[in-house]
Amino acid sequence: MFELAEAVSIAMAFVIVFLGYLVFQEWFSNERLIDRVEEVMAARKGIILNKNRDKKRDDQSIKGIAKRIGTWFASTGMFNAKNLESLQSSLRAAGIRDNTAYTVLIGTKIIAGIGLPILTTLLALGMHIKGIEVLAFSFGGMVVGLMAPEWSLRAFKTKYQKAIQEGIPDALDLMIICVDSGLGLETALKRVAHDMAADYPILSTELQITSQDIQINPDVNAALKALANRTQIESVGRLVSTLLQSINRGTPLIQALRSLSDEMRRAALVEFEEKAAKLPTKMTVPMITFILPALMTVIVGPAVGGIFKALAHSHAFGK
DSSP states (O other): OHHHHHHHHHHHHHHHHHHHHHHHTTTTSHHHHHHHHHHHHHHHHTOOOOHHHHHHHHHHSHHHHHHHHHHHHHHTTSSOHHHHHHHHHHHHHTTOOOTTHHHHHHHHHHHHHHHHHHHHHHHHHHTTOOTHHHHHHHHHHHHHHHHHHHHHHHHHHHHHHHHHHHHHHHHHHHHHHHHHTTOOHHHHHHHHHHHTTTTOHHHHHHHHHHHHHHHHOSOHHHHHHHHHHHHOOHHHHHHHHHHHHHHHHOOOHHHHHHHHHHHHHHHHHHHHHHHHHHHHHHHHHHIIIIIHHHHHHHHHHHHHHHHHHHHHHHHHHHO
């Protein structure tokens, strides 16, 4: 079994050396040094170089290599159209709007799924671990390497959606003010996006994209649905549904927005009340761990000290 583990580690070492050559060959090439010298000289003269060189350099970078690997794997049919669309949807919900970003994600999964098992196997061999445990290290590294990019994407997506959701109530209030003053939907979206750029830049960007979509495409329903599909947030979906209902059925937009604003405020209040109700339960463990020992020391400490003093005094008196 140990010979099998050594064979696996050697094969993985050859693979990681080959991938390392692909990744780092551009770093050690003379062309990179020449390009850098030309950039410095051009910057001193105020000359703008051709952007094709930057594109070539990006293609030779780690991201470019991951993109080429992901493109090849995606073209082999190993991923069906539904999985690719799910990856693209998750990337858009995380604020990544590049249509080819899913190939970089796939390539990163492949590179990490190969490289990390090699590192864990070499680590296990360096720790003089033998037998099946080496294969367990390798398998664990492969699982982590394949899943780590998706875990990172999920974390970015959660952070991005949270930043949007925090600004929805304020954006809704500003939209009510704009509509109440006589502005149309497109103008109101543009105005709200402009006013919220400082406090909520991510939400402002999404609203600007929607406003531009409405300008380009006369189908307002498609632009609003694209906003809901792009962000994948419940509050944004409710806002879009309210706007679509007002547009399609001809109901007053200001009344629908005010009703939605009141509903969101009540929902936020209920959520705060739920968190406040859970607070005593969550505080139990910290109180027992940190507060109770200090409290018992303050309360019981003097009494224990008095008892020891009394025992010492009685012992001395008995002598």
